[in-house]
Amino acid sequence: MTRARLSLRATVALWMVPTILFSFGSSWWLTQVNVRELANSAYDRTLDGALRAIEDNISTKSGGLGVELPYALFASLQATSAGTVYFRVSSQDGLVQIGDVALPPAPKLATGVPLFYNAEYLDQNVRIGALRTTLAAPLYGAAQAQDVVIEVAETAASRQAFLDRIGDAAFWRDVVTTFLGLALMMLGIGFALRPLERLRQRFDSRGAEDLSPLDESQLPAEVRPLVQSFNALLLRHAALAGAQRRFLDDASHQLRTPISVLRMQLDYALQTDDPTERRATLEAMRPVIERSTRTTSQMLALARADATTTGQGDPVDPARILSEVARLHLQSARRKGLLMDLDLPELSPTLIGHETLIYEALSNLLDNAIRHSPKGGTIRLALSLDPDGLAIDISDDGPGMSREGLARLGERFRTEGGNGLGLALVQSVAKAHGGRLSARNRDDGGLQVTLKLPQAN
Amino acid sequence: MRNLWLGLVLLLAAVLPGMVHAQTAPDGSATCIAPAQPDGGFDLTCRMLAQVLDGAGILPQPLQRGYMPGGVGAVAFNAMTGTRAAEGNTLVAFSEGTIYNLAKGSFGDHHAGEVRWLAQLAQDYGAIVVRDDAAWADLPALLAAMRKEPQRIAIGGGGTIGGQDWMRGAMTAELAGIDHRKLRFVAFEGAGSCTQALLEGFVQACMNDMGDARTGMDAGKPLRILAVFAPRRLPGDLSDVPTAREQGVPLDWPVMRGVYMGAHVSDQDFAWWQAHLARLMASADYARILERYHLQAKPVTGPALEAEIATLTQTARARLAQLGVP
Numbered sequence: 001m002t003r004a005r006l007s008l009r010a011t012v013a014l015w016m017v018p019t020i021l022f023s024f025g026s027s028w029w030l031t032q033v034n035v036r037e038l039a040n041s042a043y044d045r046t047l048d049g050a051l052r053a054i055e056d057n058i059s060t061k062s063g064g065l066g067v068e069l070p071y072a073l074f075a076s077l078q079a080t081s082a083g084t085v086y087f088r089v090s091s092q093d094g095l096v097q098i099g100d101v102a103l104p105p106a107p108k109l110a111t112g113v114p115l116f117y118n119a120e121y122l123d124q125n126v127r128i129g130a131l132r133t134t135l136a137a138p139l140y141g142a143a144q145a146q147d148v149v150i151e152v153a154e155t156a157a158s159r160q161a162f163l164d165r166i167g168d169a170a171f172w173r174d175v176v177t178t179f180l181g182l183a184l185m186m187l188g189i190g191f192a193l194r195p196l197e198r199l200r201q202r203f204d205s206r207g208a209e210d211l212s213p214l215d216e217s218q219l220p221a222e223v224r225p226l227v228q229s230f231n232a233l234l235l236r237h238a239a240l241a242g243a244q245r246r247f248l249d250d251a252s253h254q255l256r257t258p259i260s261v262l263r264m265q266l267d268y269a270l271q272t273d274d275p276t277e278r279r280a281t282l283e284a285m286r287p288v289i290e291r292s293t294r295t296t297s298q299m300l301a302l303a304r305a306d307a308t309t310t311g312q313g314d315p316v317d318p319a320r321i322l323s324e325v326a327r328l329h330l331q332s333a334r335r336k337g338l339l340m341d342l343d344l345p346e347l348s349p350t351l352i353g354h355e356t357l358i359y360e361a362l363s364n365l366l367d368n369a370i371r372h373s374p375k376g377g378t379i380r381l382a383l384s385l386d387p388d389g390l391a392i393d394i395s396d397d398g399p400g401m402s403r404e405g406l407a408r409l410g411e412r413f414r415t416e417g418g419n420g421l422g423l424a425l426v427q428s429v430a431k432a433h434g435g436r437l438s439a440r441n442r443d444d445g446g447l448q449v450t451l452k453l454p455q456a457n
Numbered sequence: 458m459r460n461l462w463l464g465l466v467l468l469l470a471a472v473l474p475g476m477v478h479a480q481t482a483p484d485g486s487a488t489c490i491a492p493a494q495p496d497g498g499f500d501l502t503c504r505m506l507a508q509v510l511d512g513a514g515i516l517p518q519p520l521q522r523g524y525m526p527g528g529v530g531a532v533a534f535n536a537m538t539g540t541r542a543a544e545g546n547t548l549v550a551f552s553e554g555t556i557y558n559l560a561k562g563s564f565g566d567h568h569a570g571e572v573r574w575l576a577q578l579a580q581d582y583g584a585i586v587v588r589d590d591a592a593w594a595d596l597p598a599l600l601a602a603m604r605k606e607p608q609r610i611a612i613g614g615g616g617t618i619g620g621q622d623w624m625r626g627a628m629t630a631e632l633a634g635i636d637h638r639k640l641r642f643v644a645f646e647g648a649g650s651c652t653q654a655l656l657e658g659f660v661q662a663c664m665n666d667m668g669d670a671r672t673g674m675d676a677g678k679p680l681r682i683l684a685v686f687a688p689r690r691l692p693g694d695l696s697d698v699p700t701a702r703e704q705g706v707p708l709d710w711p712v713m714r715g716v717y718m719g720a721h722v723s724d725q726d727f728a729w730w731q732a733h734l735a736r737l738m739a740s741a742d743y744a745r746i747l748e749r750y751h752l753q754a755k756p757v758t759g760p761a762l763e764a765e766i767a768t769l770t771q772t773a774r775a776r777l778a779q780l781g782v783p
Contacts, residue, residue, distance in 0.1 A: 064525030064532045066494065067646070071657035095531035095565060097617040098644045122608035122641055139532050141540030 009189050020182065024174050031170040036163060040127075043159050044116045046077060047129030050152040051114055054089065058148065060137045065096050065148070083155030086121065091139075092147040099151075106130045106149050121153060125160070128153040195220050199227070211238040250420070251299055258292040298421040301360045305428035313433075315456060316355045318390060319348040319383055325362045326381055329370060337375050343382040349390045350456045353433045358453075361429040364422040365394045365449055372398030372447070389435070389455045395448035400441035409439050426451060483545035483726040488521040489716065490549045492533030495524060496649025497615060498581065499550035501669045501750055502714045506548070506578060508746045509737050526646040529616040530555045531564045538571050542719040545726030548575060553713040553769055554621035560773035561619045561782065569770055573718045573727055574762050576734045579747055580755035581668040583625050583686040583710030584698070588655055589679040591662075596684040596704040599662060600633040607639040613651035614664035617644045619782040622664035625686065625710050627780055632706045637780065652678060666712045667695060671751035686710035695751060713769075714752060715762070731758055 006014070050073050057068040067089050077085045088099035104119045109132035116129045129152050135145040195218075202214065213231035216224045262285055269281040326342050333340050369379045377397035384391050401409075410427025411420075423437070426449075430437040435453035442448050489506050491499035500522075507520040525533040533549050541547060551574075559569050585596060593599040603610050607630075614622025623644070627637035645651040648665040652673055655663050663670075667685050674680050684701040685691060688709050691698065701708055718727060737743055738756035747754055757765060 062524045062526065063536060064492065065527035066524070067526070069650075069654065069659075071654065071659055074659060075657065091527070093565065095528035095535070095563070097528070098646055098650075101617045101642065101644045122639075124608070139527060140535035 008193060009186070012189055013186070016182070016185065020178055024178050027174050028167075028170055032163075032167055035166045035170070039159060039162055039166070040116070043081075043127065043154075044129060046080070047116060047127065047152050047154065048114050048131075049073065050077060050085070050087070051129050051131040051150050054087065054150045054152070055131060055133050058089070058133070058135070058150075060135050060139065063139070065091060065135070065139060067098060069099075077154060081154050081158040082161075083158050084124075086126065086151075086153040088149075088151045090149050090151075091135075092149070093142075095139075096148070100153070103128070103151055103153060106151055109149060111147065118156065119153070125156040126153040127156045127159060192220070195223060199223065211235075211241065254295055254299075254421075255292065258288045258295075261288055262292075295421060298360075298364070298425050301357065302421060302425045302428055304354075305357050305425060305432045313353040314355070315350050316353045316358060317348055318351060318358065318392065318453070319344045321355065321359050322362060322381055322383055322392060325359060325366055328363065329366050332367075333370050333379065336370065336373065336377075338370060338373050339376075339378040341378060341380045343380065343384075345383060345385060349383075349385055351390065351433070351453050352456045353453070357429045357432065361426040361451065362392065362394075364426055365392075365451065368422055369394050369396040369398070369447075369449075372396055374398065377446075385455070389453055392451045392453070393448055394451075395442060395446055397446040400445070400447045401439060406439055406441070410437055482516060482729060485546055486518040486521055487516055487546040487548070488523050490523045490525050490533055490547060491647075492525045492527070492530040492549060493615065493647030494526050494645070494650040494653075496652060496669065496673065497647025498552055498666050498669050498712065498714065499530075499647060500524070500649060501672060501752070502550035502552075502578060502716065503548075505714075505746055505750050505752065506716065508749075509743055510733075512742050512746070513733075513737055513740075515733055515737075525549075528558075528563065529620065529646055530558060534559075534564045534567060534572070537717070537719040538567060543721040543723075544719050545722050548716040548718060548730070551713070551715050551717050552621070553711070554616055555717075556713075556766055556769040557619075557621045557624065557773040557777075558616060560770045561777055563617065563619065569766055571720050573720065573722055574766055575716045575718050575727070575730055575758070576738075577713050577715040577755055577757040577762055577765065578734070578738065579668075579714040579750075579752035581666045581712040581714055581752050582691065583622075583712055584665055584667045584670050585629070585683045585701075586652070586655065586663045586665045586670045586680050587661065587683055588658075589681040591681060593683065595699070596701060596706060599683055600629075600635065600706075603630065603640070604633070604635050607635060608641050610662065611641045611643050611660040612662050612664060613643045613645055613654055613660035615645055615647045615651065618642065619777060620644070624776055624780065624782075625708070626664050628708055628776070629701065629706050631780075632708055652680070655680070667691065667698070668712075668714070668750050668752045671695065691753065693748065713765075715757075734758065 050070065053070040053073050054067065057070060059066040059068070069087070074085045074087070086100040086103060088097070088101060088103045090097045090101075100121070103121055106128075107115065107117065107130070109115055109130055111132050111134055114129055114131045116127065119126055119128050131150045132147055133150065134147050138145045199214075199219065211234050213234055214227055216227040216231070219227055265281050265285045265288070269278045269285075272278050272281070322344065323342065326340055330340065366379070366381070373379060373396045379397075380393070380395045382393040384393070410423045427437045429435075430451055430453070433453050435451065437449070437451055439447060439449045487510075489503035491497070491503045493499045503520075503522045507522055510516055510520045525536065527533070530549075530551065534555070537547070537549055549572075556569060558564055559567060585599070587593060587599065593602060599610070612626045614620070614626060616622050623642050626640065626642060630637040630640055643651075643654065643660050645654065648663065648669045651660065651663040651665060652670075654660045656678065662683075667682070667687075670680060670682050674682075682698045684704055684706070685695070685698045686701050686709055688700070688702065690696045690700055690703075718730070735756070735758050738754075744754060
């Protein structure tokens with residue numbers, strides 16, 4: 001795409017070249033044609049005048065054909081045309097031929113209608129006006145009056161010089177107006193593009209942290225949508241940056257709290273002399289460490305899920321993962337006396353993704369279900385296929401979630417009894433695989449969480 | 458047969474002048490027609506004839522003069538062989554150009570034998586005339602200018618291409634080594650029209666004749682005669698004009714000044730005119746009038762004139778063929 005590298009200015013200029021050439025050429029050509037017509041009609045009128053003057057001066061009174069030639073008119077014609085004037089008067093019967101007898105023969109003429117045409121005489125281009133007229137009386141007793149052809153010619157050099165002069169003037173006029181127009185246009189383009197330059201300066205002068213939207217109200221209409229889109233992008237980036245900041249804050253809090261608890265417990269264990277007390281303290285440290293470990297691994301998984309791009313990975317068998325996850329949590333479920341019901345389809349589907357992430361997500365969901373289930377409750381794990389893909393449902397007999405909790409499902413560090421990372425991780429995994437996480441309080445009590453993932457083609 | 462009869466009349470006229478006087482003049486007033494615009498050689502012929510006749514007092518009324526331009530004699534010739542063929546008191550001026558045009562067929566479907574050639578009244582010689590403010594002092598200067606830019610110098614003359622004046626110009630050009638087809642020749646109804654165009658600056662030179670040119674100058678026209686196409690300089694006050702031969706163009710161009718009559722003029726009327734003109738041309742008055750019009754005496758009538766015309770016709774045909782005019 002070479003076009004993309006051209007500046008706007010160059011693109012406009014490039015498009016203007018054929019436009020300008022066309023308008024320039026057509027203007028010049030039209031001038032030539034129009035002026036030629038006008039000049040010919042003006043010059044021909046003077047020739048016509050000479051024809052009529054000769055016609056008026058033809059006399060048959062003597063019985064012969066007398067012609068008084070309008071020399072004064074010829075002289076003024078010659079003076080104005082700076083050329084030579086020729087004439088010929090010839091009778092139809094061929095007896096009379098006066099003037100420039102060697103002029104080229106006249107074309108067929110209608111009586112009384114002057115005809116003007118170009119011809120060559122004495123190696124020069126001449127313009128000839130010819131008029132056929134009928135004598136007032138017949139000569140030498142002929143039955144009817146003879147026709148006489150009058151021709152007046154002038155050298156076309158002055159006419160051509162006039163046309164050339166007009167042509168030159170038109171040419172230079174067009175050159176000047178074209179270049180002036182071009183210069184004005186380039187100036188205009190410069191003015192039109194100035195807001196873009198100012199926009200660039202505004203971006204350049206921005207602080208690195210400044211993600212506030214740009215005021216687009218003063219910008220040209222063409223640029224405004226661009227800046228609006230850019231503002232939307234900025235807003236998304238600002239939101240993401242905010243979320244990341246919150247995540248960092250929360251994560252550091254989440255990690256700092258157990259660490260300070262652990263340090264206090266460790267200090268107490270070191271100070272006490274009572275072995276039983278020390279052991280009890282160390283025992284008390286274990287769940288804290290386990291929880292911190294889980295939180296850390298969840299955060300790492302979350303970070304991994306966040307960094308994953310949709311549509312990549314390897315073929316994964318979700319039924320197998322679900323079975324493994326169920327087996328892994330079987331022990332803790334038993335401790336709470338829970339019944340676990342696993343429902344898998346006969347034909348196992350396949351999806352493209354990251355097995356560890358899906359494993360982690362399902363493990364978190366099942367862990368939540370176990371933790372929130374009352375003793376002796378039932379947990380149902382079901383994998384089903386629908387036209388959109390596959391759905392993994394995990395339901396428990398727990399208290400369910402608050403309305404706000406359902407609305408803000410998967411938001412990080414928003415917790416209803418946990419570290420607030422579990423559902424966030426599942427959410428992130430779902431997104432990373434192009435899927436969706438949803439939850440609802442069942443009508444018969446308990447929570448049903450559904451993870452929908454697209455199936456591999 | 459007619460020639461024999463004419464010869465008899467001539468004989469009678471010479472031997473018995475008294476008998477001629479006894480014959481009656483044709484009815485009505487006599488007219489001499491110059492078949493061109495005024496002030497040319499034809500006009501000169503009629504003016505001279507009028508002076509001669511009026512001076513002699515043989516006509517009941519002064520000789521009328523008329524003009525009938527059109528094809529340097531073509532229209533008049535058609536009239537005299539048609540509607541006006543029988544007018545016994547109408548004379549039409551002719552020159553050797555008339556014979557050239559007849560030979561070439563310029564007068565239509567006519568030939569020299571159709572009219573009655575009455576008399577050659579005088580002899581003139583062709584001349585090249587320019588305006589007296591022209592840049593060319595002599596014939597070589599004009600020819601040099603023509604050689605350089607043939608289309609810039611318009612040569613005028615009576616008659617069209619193939620006519621006598623054109624032929625004189627074309628032959629002069631050829632003798633000077635100029636292609637006559639490159640010349641600009643402008644045709645006029647006689648020398649008078651050409652002189653007018655010359656004075657108006659429309660043409661640069663006229664193939665006129667000595668008599669009308671000098672007569673025009675006498676009347677105050679600002680002309681300059683560059684050359685006369687005569688074998689040697691003309692006598693008297695015309696001797697200041699150099700011949701074309703002197704200036705390197707070996708061409709003579711004698712010009713006939715005569716009158717003819719209609720095809721059906723009665724023998725009686727024709728004989729009356731012939732007898733009177735022959736007598737008058739021998740008079741001292743006649744010589745004086747010729748001098749006034751700068752013409753040379755050359756009275757020819759009868760068979761001699763017919764022979765002259767036959768010779769001219771042959772010369773014309775030969776020259777036309779030589780110049781490639783159809």
